[in-house]
Amino acid sequence: MNQVATIKRIRRPWVAVVLAILSPIISMLYLGRGKRALMYIVAAIVAAIITNFLQAIGFWPKGEFAQSVSLLNFVWLFGIFDSYEIAKKYGEEFHGAWYSYWYGVAGIGFGLLISIILFRSFLYEPFRIPSGSMMPTLMPGEYIFVNKYIYGLKIPLFNSVIVDVGTPERGDIIVFRSPQDPTIKYVFRVVGMPGDHVGYVNKILYINNNPMVQNVLGPYGDYEPSSSKAISEVREEYLSMAPHKILIRYGVDSINGEVFVPENHYFVLGDNRDASHDSRFWGFVPETNLIGKVALVWWSDQSLRRAWTHVE
Numbered sequence: 001m002n003q004v005a006t007i008k009r010i011r012r013p014w015v016a017v018v019l020a021i022l023s024p025i026i027s028m029l030y031l032g033r034g035k036r037a038l039m040y041i042v043a044a045i046v047a048a049i050i051t052n053f054l055q056a057i058g059f060w061p062k063g064e065f066a067q068s069v070s071l072l073n074f075v076w077l078f079g080i081f082d083s084y085e086i087a088k089k090y091g092e093e094f095h096g097a098w099y100s101y102w103y104g105v106a107g108i109g110f111g112l113l114i115s116i117i118l119f120r121s122f123l124y125e126p127f128r129i130p131s132g133s134m135m136p137t138l139m140p141g142e143y144i145f146v147n148k149y150i151y152g153l154k155i156p157l158f159n160s161v162i163v164d165v166g167t168p169e170r171g172d173i174i175v176f177r178s179p180q181d182p183t184i185k186y187v188f189r190v191v192g193m194p195g196d197h198v199g200y201v202n203k204i205l206y207i208n209n210n211p212m213v214q215n216v217l218g219p220y221g222d223y224e225p226s227s228s229k230a231i232s233e234v235r236e237e238y239l240s241m242a243p244h245k246i247l248i249r250y251g252v253d254s255i256n257g258e259v260f261v262p263e264n265h266y267f268v269l270g271d272n273r274d275a276s277h278d279s280r281f282w283g284f285v286p287e288t289n290l291i292g293k294v295a296l297v298w299w300s301d302q303s304l305r306r307a308w309t310h311v312e
Helices: 013-022 024-030 034-056 064-068 071-089 102-123
Strands: 124-128 143-147 153-155 160-163 173-177 185-192 197-201 204-207 214-220 232-238 243-249 257-260 265-269 290-299
Touching: 013 024, 013 071, 024 034, 024 071, 024 102, 034 071, 102 124, 124 290, 173 265, 185 204, 214 243
Parallel strands: none
Antiparallel strands: 124 143, 143 290, 153 160, 173 185, 173 290, 185 265, 197 204, 197 257, 214 232, 232 243
């Protein structure tokens, strides 16, 4: 009599633990617990929001130490323990949904990876403000979304435009690759367009020999510490119909000069005019270095009121 061999699909606890170390979500899919995987996705999002909220109001540490005590890590550690306990309860044979087998986990993972790559490559890319060069418009450490399709759809890595949508306008806040080191990304405001004559004299910006109007709003309290301990003044500057705020520091000499902006290049300045390493130091931004336009601040640990705000 011929015997038909049966394949036993076993869910081993050590495999569940290894997968949980990578991500409890993957481990729950392996264990056939789809609803529990969704629960961990929600728990991770809630943990991140609560941690950032507590940091914003001063009840949670910031910096590298904060990463080791984040609520996300508590969710992760619990997920490892949870995965082990669930895997122990299974018998010798396991019959789960399609996503619990290797091809299901791999398919979901591959689909998520492709979705993230497409989203970051063609639509929006998250970016963290590295310095105070754009204060008071953008604060150091804030998280923003960059609109990548507004200046044309580009082939990732090759950076060549496949669909020409538009070009930057004067006053846009852009993210771009440094002309000196393409691995570094900068965020500044466009003030000079191709063909413009740009001048900066005694803290006043001139475009084609016309001074840009500035209205003094008053002193700025939260200035960045510097060797001169200079206090900043907030001014409202008009590059277009919509004004934006800039910082001018007392006791700091302005960087004066005049340039002509070449074709297919842009001249950029930081809104924190006396504490910004911008086009006045290293030159123009080539059009090929553009990444996108800043769309909004999606999180700020400076003030909760700045979260999910549009940027001008």
